[in-house]
Amino acid sequence: MxxxxxxxxxxxxxxxxxxxxxxxxxxxxPVNKVRAKATIFPDPQGASGKIILDAPDIQLxxxxxxxxxxxxxxxxxxAAAEALNIPHFPALTLRxxxxxxxxxxxxxxxxxxxxxxxALCAFVGRSLTNQEISEIAYQVEKVYxxxxxxxxxxxxxxxxxxxxxxxxxxxxxxxxxxFTIVIADSGIKSSTSVMVEKVRKNAQSNxxxxxxxxxxxxxxxxxxxxxxxxxDSYLLGPxxxxxxxxxxxxxxxxxxxxxxxxxxxxxxxxxxKLCGAxxxxxxxxxxxxxxxxxxxxxxxxxxxxxxxITKIDS
Ligand code: PMV
Numbered sequence: 400m401x402x403x404x405x406x407x408x409x410x411x412x413x414x415x416x417x418x419x420x421x422x423x424x425x426x427x428x429p430v431n432k433v434r435a436k437a438t439i440f441p442d443p444q445g446a447s448g449k450i451i452l453d454a455p456d457i458q459l460x461x462x463x464x465x466x467x468x469x470x471x472x473x474x475x476x477x478a479a480a481e482a483l484n485i486p487h488f489p490a491l492t493l494r495x496x497x498x499x500x501x502x503x504x505x506x507x508x509x510x511x512x513x514x515x516x517x518a519l520c521a522f523v524g525r526s527l528t529n530q531e532i533s534e535i536a537y538q539v540e541k542v543y544x545x546x547x548x549x550x551x552x553x554x555x556x557x558x559x560x561x562x563x564x565x566x567x568x569x570x571x572x573x574x575x576x577x578f579t580i581v582i583a584d585s586g587i588k589s590s591t592s593v594m595v596e597k598v599r600k601n602a603q604s605n606x607x608x609x610x611x612x613x614x615x616x617x618x619x620x621x622x623x624x625x626x627x628x629x630x631d632s633y634l635l636g637p638x639x640x641x642x643x644x645x646x647x648x649x650x651x652x653x654x655x656x657x658x659x660x661x662x663x664x665x666x667x668x669x670x671x672k673l674c675g676a677x678x679x680x681x682x683x684x685x686x687x688x689x690x691x692x693x694x695x696x697x698x699x700x701x702x703x704x705x706x707x708i709t710k711i712d713s
Contacts, residue, residue, distance in 0.1 A: 405517030423617030445490025504675015544592035586704035587679025636670030643672035651677030666697035
């Protein structure tokens, strides 16, 4: 039996990170230029249920049953087996590779969960709906950071731009005028759970102020949605700048991210903001096909480790 594989995209949050944890809407889009890949090699001689994990990017090579039951991969394999109603997978080696920066706010964890689940489905010749796959990835997101909003697993499992609000059915967005963004990686690793916790503590100390910040971010996400659906996408630029200012105010930016945002703005971006949990990770700048290379090169000169230029459409 030949190897089976599946891939899943990265994502960026265009608007609304952090406030989405408090019930405000967020807008997120898949980024297909970088992807997680899960490859399954069958082991016909192996005992049923024996799964060897091989994830060189995170120096993990072991049998799955050596991991603790709360390890993200244990949770993932258990959730997938349960959804597929399979007590034990046939013996296999699961190789996971990814071109998505880890701990950079691009959804690398959710992309791995989605790619692995799809590869397991293909391996056993069964299918799950996008919603089922998203729910499996959500179980794993909970291991990574306790109280995730669910935006990462949703946008990655469906691979479509999404307007996401907790506890409300998500809506997919038709982008009227496709646009270009530059993504720049500060190279600083950041933990989503640490940043979410930081915001929670800041909000506890200043509840009224933070309620206003979250409402303002939600307003921006909702305005951005109507621009995306019916107007020229360059109008998103000022909203990105406003969203970045609010993210500074809630305490999730850092000098390196501010410098990259400033560089993007000064080198021709129509707007820029950090994306994801902050404290490190990536920023995005709104560009055009003509300005994207120049912005990316300025960002590299300003210290970005990698840049990605990508088109956002439906
Ligand atoms: O995984 P990240 O770094 O893209 O952050 C997710 C976005 C947050 O709003 C900060 C957390 C969440 O659960 O939505």
